[in-house]
Amino acid sequence: MATLLRKAARVSLSGSLLSAGGRPGRLYALSYFGSNSRNSSTSSKVKVDLDNSSGIAVVKFQGPPVNSMGMDFLTEMAIGLDKLELDKNCRGIILTSAVPKVFSAGLDIMDMYGKTLEHYELFWRSVQDLWLKLYSSSKIMIAAINGASPAGGCLMALSCDYRILADNPRYKIGLNEAQLGIVAPFWFKDSMVNTVGYRIAEESIQFGVMYSPADALKIGLVDQVVPEDKVLSTAKEKMEKWFDIPDHARQISKSMMRKPTIDRMLANRETDIKNFVGFISKDSIQKSLEMYMAMLKMKKG
Numbered sequence: 001m002a003t004l005l006r007k008a009a010r011v012s013l014s015g016s017l018l019s020a021g022g023r024p025g026r027l028y029a030l031s032y033f034g035s036n037s038r039n040s041s042t043s044s045k046v047k048v049d050l051d052n053s054s055g056i057a058v059v060k061f062q063g064p065p066v067n068s069m070g071m072d073f074l075t076e077m078a079i080g081l082d083k084l085e086l087d088k089n090c091r092g093i094i095l096t097s098a099v100p101k102v103f104s105a106g107l108d109i110m111d112m113y114g115k116t117l118e119h120y121e122l123f124w125r126s127v128q129d130l131w132l133k134l135y136s137s138s139k140i141m142i143a144a145i146n147g148a149s150p151a152g153g154c155l156m157a158l159s160c161d162y163r164i165l166a167d168n169p170r171y172k173i174g175l176n177e178a179q180l181g182i183v184a185p186f187w188f189k190d191s192m193v194n195t196v197g198y199r200i201a202e203e204s205i206q207f208g209v210m211y212s213p214a215d216a217l218k219i220g221l222v223d224q225v226v227p228e229d230k231v232l233s234t235a236k237e238k239m240e241k242w243f244d245i246p247d248h249a250r251q252i253s254k255s256m257m258r259k260p261t262i263d264r265m266l267a268n269r270e271t272d273i274k275n276f277v278g279f280i281s282k283d284s285i286q287k288s289l290e291m292y293m294a295m296l297k298m299k300k301g
């Protein structure tokens with residue numbers, strides 16, 4: 001019976017929760033990998049490795065020095081996720097990093113500094129787009145966080161269904177935007193609230209707190225802290241447990257939980273872009289970003 005259910009589940013719902021939630025899903029004309037037992041695709045910033053026999057895809061960020069989310073990263077991630085979303089052999093996705101000590105440094109500050117208004121608009125739409133794909137994915141998403149994970153890096157982890165963080169006190173995680181003099185947008189905030197609850201999110205976002213693994217576990221920002229060399233294997237073991245649940249039941253449940261947050265973003269998407277462009281192009285905000293970048297460089301020297 002369990003096997004039958006699993007088989008039925010494999011061929012059931014396809015497409016992201018955006019379509020499961022009653023909105024027309026987008027169709028992408030993408031060629032697909034083939035029918036080998038392992039399918040890999042590597043672009044410059046992201047490597048996707050789907051093991052057809054296990055149904056697990058590992059998406060590795062490989063944009064040194066810090067996996068910052070610039071236009072290339074955003075585009076490559078979006079294409080990789082679209083392909084996986086359409087692939088019935090893929091049941092779960094693990095996000096992790098190939099860059100030592102950093103999961104992702106978040107949005108590329110250079111895409112928010114000294115650029116045109118058109119660039120800011122395109123950039124922000126791409127950031128929204130990636131979040132929508134991650135947050136609304138019908139697949140099981142697990143973050144295997146093997147390094148520092150500030151701001152947009154934390155957002156990618158928050159968009160997953162389960163988070164495993166390496167036990168290294170240097171690997172801090174959190175929405176630190178306020179410390180840069182910028183503001184976590186409402187959908188970053190919603191993702192945090194949905195994970196840790198209102199009171200903790202309220203304090204966390206205002207102070208821009210970066211949490212150590214022990215503290216992140218305590219507040220529920222991550223679900224497990226494991227030795228660094230066990231992060232990926234633990235994510236794979238955990239995925240097998242999620243696979244015990246029939247896909248259709250899990251997907252509908254996920255959609256039910258996430259739809260209000262996704263709908264809020266879709267309803268406010270254009271206003272959010274306007275707010276971002278207006279905010280980021282202010283002289284005072286540009287100055288804050290300039291000082292922050294200088295501070296990062298000074299820290300090195």
Ligand SMILES: CCCCCCCCCCCCC/C=C/C(=O)SCCNC(=O)CCNC(=O)[C@H](O)C(C)(C)COP(=O)(O)OP(=O)(O)OC[C@H]1O[C@@H](n2cnc3c(N)ncnc32)[C@H](O)[C@@H]1OP(=O)(O)O
Nearest residue numbers: 065068105106107108109148150151152183275276279296
């Ligand atoms: C009506 C309502 C109005 C409201 C409107 C709201 C609108 C919205 C406002 C804007 C919202 C923006 C949301 C932003 C989200 C973000 O993600 S911002 C990015 C935040 N990220 C960070 O703060 C991380 C900064 N980096 C670090 O802390 C460290 O680099 C690290 C990740 C911990 C790694 O440390 P280490 O290994 O020591 O590397 P470094 O030496 O520090 O860095 C190496 C080089 O990389 C550069 N770099 C680092 N981070 C970034 C980055 N995010 N973008 C671009 N570049 C980055 C760093 O400067 C070094 O460069 P070089 O010196 O040239 O080598």
